[in-house]
Each structure stands twice: as structure tokens, then as C-alpha cells.
Amino acid sequence: MLCSCARDSITPICPAVAPGDLVISELRGAQSGGGADTWGAWVELYNASGAPLDLEGLHVVFTRLDGGAISRAIVRRPLPLAAGGYVVIGRDADDARPPRVDYGMGTDFADSFYTAAHVAVLACDVAIDELTYPSLPTQGTRALGAHPPDATANDDAARWCVDAQANTDPTQHGLPGSPGAENPPCT
Numbered sequence: 001m002l003c004s005c006a007r008d009s010i011t012p013i014c015p016a017v018a019p020g021d022l023v024i025s026e027l028r029g030a031q032s033g034g035g036a037d038t039w040g041a042w043v044e045l046y047n048a049s050g051a052p053l054d055l056e057g058l059h060v061v062f063t064r065l066d067g068g069a070i071s072r073a074i075v076r077r078p079l080p081l082a083a084g085g086y087v088v089i090g091r092d093a094d095d096a097r098p099p100r101v102d103y104g105m106g107t108d109f110a111d112s113f114y115t116a117a118h119v120a121v122l123a124c125d126v127a128i129d130e131l132t133y134p135s136l137p138t139q140g141t142r143a144l145g146a147h148p149p150d151a152t153a154n155d156d157a158a159r160w161c162v163d164a165q166a167n168t169d170p171t172q173h174g175l176p177g178s179p180g181a182e183n184p185p186c187t
Contacts, residue, residue, distance in 0.1 A: 012057060012124055013056055013057030014057055014123055014124040015053065015054060015055050015056060015057045015058050015075075015123045016053070016054075017049065017053055017055075017058070017123045017128050018049070018126075018128070019126065019127060019128055019129070019151070020048060020128070020129070020150070020151040020152075021047070021048060021049035021053065021128060022045045022046065022047060022048065022049070022053075022055075022058075022121055022128045022129050022151075023045065023046040023048050023129055023144070023149040023150055023151050023153075023154055024043060024044075024045060024119060024121060024129050024130075024131045024144070024154055025044050025045065025046040025086065025143070025144045025149040025154065025183060026043070026044035026141050026142065026143045026144060026163070026177055026178065026179070026183055027042075027043050027044070027113070027119070027133065027136055027141060027142045028040070028041055028042050028043075028113075028136075028140075028141040028142075028177050028179070029041050029113040029115065029136035029137075029138070029142075030113065030136075030138065031138055031139060031174050031175070032138035032139065033138075033139060036173050036174075037173055037174035038098055038099075038172045038173045038174060039098060039100075039172060039173075039174045039175075039176045039177070039179070040090050040091060040092055040097070040098040040101060041090065041091040041113045042088050042089060042090040042091065042101055042179060043060060043088075043089050043113075043119065044086055044087070044088050044089075044179060044180065045081075045086065045087050045089065045121065045129075046084075046085075046086050046148070046149040047081045047082065047083055047084060047085050047086075047087075048084075048148065048149065048150055048151070049083065050083050050084075051083050052080060052081065052082050052083055053080070053081045053083075054078055054079065054080055054081070055075045055079040055080075055081055055087065055103075056075055056076070056077060056078045056079055057074070057075060057123065057124070058074070058075040058079075058121065058122070058123055058128075059072055059073070059074050059075075059120075059121070059122040059123070060072070060073045060075075060089060060105070060109075060119065060120075060121055060122075061073075061119065061120045061121075061122060062109075062113060062114055062117045062118070062119050063114075063117055063118045063119075063120075064114045064116070064117050065114075065116040065117055065118065065132070065134075066116075069114070071108075071109045071114075072108065072109075073089070073105035073108035073109040074108055075089070075103055076094075076108075077094070077103075079102065079103050084148065086179075086180045086181060086182075087102045087103065087180070088100060088101045088102050088103075088179045088180050089101070089102065089103045089104075089105060090103070090104050090105065091104070091105055091109055091113065092104045092105075092106065093106035093107070094106055099171075099172065100176075100179040100180055101179070102180070113136060115135055115136060116133065116134050116135055116136075117132070117133060118130065118131070118132045119131050119132075119133070129151045129154070131154055131155070133160075137162045137164065139162075139164050139175050140162050140163050140164030140165070140175040140177055141162070141163045141175075141176075141177030141178075142160055142161075142162065142163075143160065143161060143162070143163035143177060143178065143183040143184070143186070144159055144160055144183055145159055145160070145161055145183055145184070145185045145186030146159050147182060147185065149183075158186075159186065160186065161186035161187070163175075163177045163178060163183060163184060165177070165178070165184065
């Protein structure tokens with residue numbers, strides 16, 4: 001009888017990224033209002049490194065501001081990201097992720113995105129980018145309006161705004177934000 005088990009490797013995979021190479025550029029949490037929401041909850045990262053990256057081994061960690069809970073997800077497969085490109089990491093299972101989500105956290109991330117939290121992107125315990133948000137909109141996304149996004153600009157609360165643009169995709173329901181694309185400027 002053959003047996004196997006699935007577990008994390010003993011040696012962690014460390015993506016070749018340095019602080020500031022990736023920028024948290026947009027967050028979408030649980031949505032309110034009637035009807036089904038097909039866009040899902042996700043975090044968007046921008047590649048500010050100037051080179052292509054593979055994000056396998058990257059950790060995304062959400063810590064509730066009240067200290068009550070921590071959720072950590074690990075990118076468990078190759079996830080290429082072009083220089084100047086965006087990647088969307090969502091809450092659903094990777095094999096059941098909604099359109100426009102590049103990687104699904106699945107069971108790594110047991111909770112929904114916290115309403116108010118600190119989010120950190122880590123490569124082998126080195127902080128690549130971090131952000132504290134006091135709330136997530138329940139209609140649309142929390143979007144960084146800096147162009148191009150950078151890790152210093154996303155520390156400035158005045159550079160963030162709600163992206164509640166109307167949905168133009170008739171196959172989807174809810175306010176999408178701009179997953180995988182440049183955010184509109186904050187006005």
C-alpha cells in the first residue's frame with residue numbers, strides 16, 4: 001500500500017524579490033447589497049522591480065487590527081509577473097477562482113478579509129510591502145491612486161480611495177474595481 005501526504009516543503013521557496021519590488025495596490029473585501037457578487041475578495045500586487053518575477057513561495061499575511069486573528073496564505077505554484085504588471089490573489093480555491101484572479105489562496109486563508117487589518121507581503125520572512133487599512137469598502141475596492149504604484153506612496157492614506165466604478169461586464173455581478181489593471185486616480 002502506498003501512502004502520501006501533502007505538506008509544506010522543509011526548505012521554503014524564496015521568491016527573488018526585495019523590499020519595494022511588489023506594491024499592494026488594491027484590496028477588495030466582502031461586498032454588501034443585494035444579488036450575487038462574482039468578483040470575490042482579493043488583493044492586487046504591482047511589480048515595481050523593473051524585471052519579471054515568479055511569486056511562488058510568497059506569503060500574504062492579514063492581521064486584524066484588534067489583534068484577534070491572523071491569516072497567512074502562501075503562493076504554492078509558479079506565478080509569473082511581468083515587470084510593470086499586476087497580479088490578483090483571491091480568496092477562492094486556486095482551481096475555482098473567479099475571472100480576473102490569477103491565484104487562489106483557498107484553504108490557506110480560512111477567514112474572510114478582515115474589515116480593518118495590517119497586510120504584509122513577505123518573502124522568507126522579509127517584508128516586501130506592508131499596509132494598514134482602517135476599513136474596506138463594502139461596495140467596490142480600496143484602490144491606490146499613485147501611478148505607477150510604489151511602496152512609499154501606498155503608505156500615504158491620502159493616496160487611497162474607493163473605486164466604485166460601475167460594472168461593465170454583463171457576465172459578472174458587483175462593483176469590480178480594476179483587478180489586474182491600473183487603478184483610476186483618486187480625486
